[in-house]
Amino acid sequence: MARVFIYGTLKKGQPNHWHMLNSTVGRAKFQGRGRTMEKYPLVIAGKYNIPFLLNIPGMGYHVTGEIYSVDDQMLQFLDEFEDCPDMYQRTPVRIEVVEWEGKSSAPEERPAVNSIMECFVYSTATYQPEWINLPYYDNYDSLGNHGLHYVLRKNR
Template identity: 40%
Template sequence: MSVSIKLLARFRKQFENDRLRHFVFVYGTLKKSNKQSLGKDFLKIGLMILLNLDQPNHKVLLNDVNGQAKFICIARTLQKWPLVIASQYNIPYLLEKPETGHQIQGELYLIDEQMLNFLDEFEGHPDYYHRRKTDIITDDFGSFESWTYFLPNYKTSMLSLPMYSDYDSFGQHGLRYVERCDRDGQNADVGHTETSEIIS
């Protein structure tokens, strides 16, 4: 599968922005609020709307200083992948082991080169996470390739952790993500200090 040139042109015209040129699929803390996974829990949905409880790092996609990102639609991976929550900071990791786990629910964005460079730095690509093209399925626009960030090197014990199809920091698992600004230790809010817990 490949990115549809016609689809890319359509969105550029819609957003009146020729700089938007990369599709990126986000599945973890970069997503918006996860209201679709709450079903009929109207009290929690209302509270999330009232408090604007987006996933913890979604704000970086909204910050024009980082570049530009436009939400396209809800999407899911074509293949199954293991999505786990690990480390002392409860970070969602998409492990690079195809046909294990579930099809992953997430969000598709169209971003510019500046935002792609920002996300590479934010995710620690290529030294920590690895950005690679992945086949994505959408209900409205069909299937095509999108950039996705994976963890290529990890302790095999992580494959024994519960695997999720739709991440929510505020989910019933009780493993709320610890934001970088709330982490203990010197320079804990910069980069990935949890590497020794994760990398084999």
Template identity: 35%
Template sequence: MAFENDCCTTLIFTYGTLKQGFSNHVLLQDLMRSGDAVFKGTYQTVENYPLVCGPYRVPFLLNMPGSGHRVTGELYSVSTRGLSRVDELEGTSKGHYERRPILLIPSGDGNKEEEEDQVVLTCAAEAYYAHKSFEKEMWMKNGRKGFRIYSEKEAKGYVKRKDRPQNLSFLEHISIFISSPSA
């Protein structure tokens, strides 16, 4: 396909609601249909990172390498136009997420014998991390515990943006979440 080499130049690592089977994947499906995104496979972070949930079970990757677990997600190559649409969804201009570099490796199928025979190449991509203004508080609020993968279990209770109270901004919802007493 010509468009893959011509315009899909940025690799983004998705670990939450943009993955296949989750509510925001419709955006990536649209981008793939228009030639603005290409699915590259399932990947895992080289380093450990905290993956936690915030208000409304929204997933956040925290830019705190060495904490948490190696996180599994999906890798997409996107065009400049596609990237601006994903940035908009992720609220990068509103202080929700920051798009920053991350190192990945292909996620194996668990066959250790086969994996030992293969040379595993690291892949530089970008991921949407929780904005640094609240990442430490989000880690503390989650009891300094994260998970390896955002699955149906972690997504249980996720509330779509359109179904959340509209009288507050998402940053206000985050502030209330991290300052409220833990259950």
């Protein structure tokens, strides 16, 4: 099992979260909430209003999101879904645990709040140069007050 940090449309309550629940593409288990240890620019870009975490550590905000434990099948699905490595690249990032819901038979395996863990994150180093000038967010919501509603793939 691998840990993945989700910050965009795959989070609970977002338009693509149903993929995380689809056992035909693999297993994903919600573990808790976290935020990036380093600051990153999270932007909403392109004509489909897609959230992108730009791989520029030290710029932007500590981005909040969800931590999942996923099996190899789900990790492969996510790589395909995120068009990895072309649009996004899957890289290890240090995440601070904000809230932990994951169950473990051994209490010592349960990370403490404020502890740091490494998770895979789908960020991009292959972005358009003008995206640096877009507004940065610390938390993505497709229906946020930014007015940039995400366009589902089936509607493109």
